Amino acid sequence: MEIKSQQSSMNIDLHEGRLIEELKRSSCEMMPEPSEWLDEEIKRNIIVSTVDKLLNWGRKTSLWTETAFTACCTFEFISLSSPRFDIARFGMEVLRSSPRHADLIITAGTLTWKMAPQIKRIYDQMAEPKWVIAMGSCGISGGIFADSYSVVPGYNRILPVDVYIPGCPPRPEALMAGIERLRKKIEKKSFTKVD
């Protein structure tokens, strides 16, 4: 009985040894990289992602602003676009004079009814996708001019506003926070689902 059990344990050891030798023989070379079949030039330049993420990334990191500023909040925007606050960090330093190049319209300032058709026209000329930031009290509700005979009480009477930034005027930091909110909003957009 004793000899039998010794033999069987010996068989287990032999079996183990064979497995190790086999693995060792088959592992003489390193495993090939999964991208082995790719051309040398594009080997390190491929990222796997989703269509949503890719397109939204492109959109949110190159928001080009239309230069359609109606009043004093403009100066906060100018300050934001200059080196101290530097919206070049967000890929926004390109201000477009043509609405056909622009994605974003920042409604910096009071809008009068006489100017309203022009702003509406600029917005209509912008190519989709397009976004609107209502900047400052006047942009949100007409501000102190809300009861005036000549002022539009808030841009959302004529444009669909995405983000509201309160302040009179909002500081450049506030405008940056607003832009960040808009970027978050753009991220959520899905191309595979219907809104």
Place this chain on the structure above:
Amino acid sequence: MTTTMKGKQVFDMLKGELASAIVEVQDECLVVKPAKLTEVAGFIKHTQGLEFDYLSSATGIDYPDYFEVVYLFYSLEKNHRFTLRIRCADKADPVAPSLTCLWMGADLQEREIYDLLGIKFSGHPLLKRIFMWEGFEGHPLRKDFKNGF
């Protein structure tokens, strides 16, 4: 330095019919009958020693009983200034004579007064709205104006 002419000073220079056109002599201005405004204004523009060759601004005021139009004159030659006022008693349909025949600069100012206060200027070459759009109802700087929007 620019000096301001006294109302009394200018009033004393007016003679005969022009003197009777003055309603009230104030410290630094004269209140004129609307019908005689162009004559008095022409007088202070062309008279030696006054020579108000520049109409600095014209503006309107809505008082409870009447509309007032205020004209501020400068003399670039003499470096002094003066004010004329007229009162339009008819609040329903205020009419004032236009000064565009003497100072072309009155053109836009009178259109502004017409637009915002509704005072009509007889003799104005092109009396239409300047700030508000055509089709706007009412005159927004009148005290009884109600914003419809």
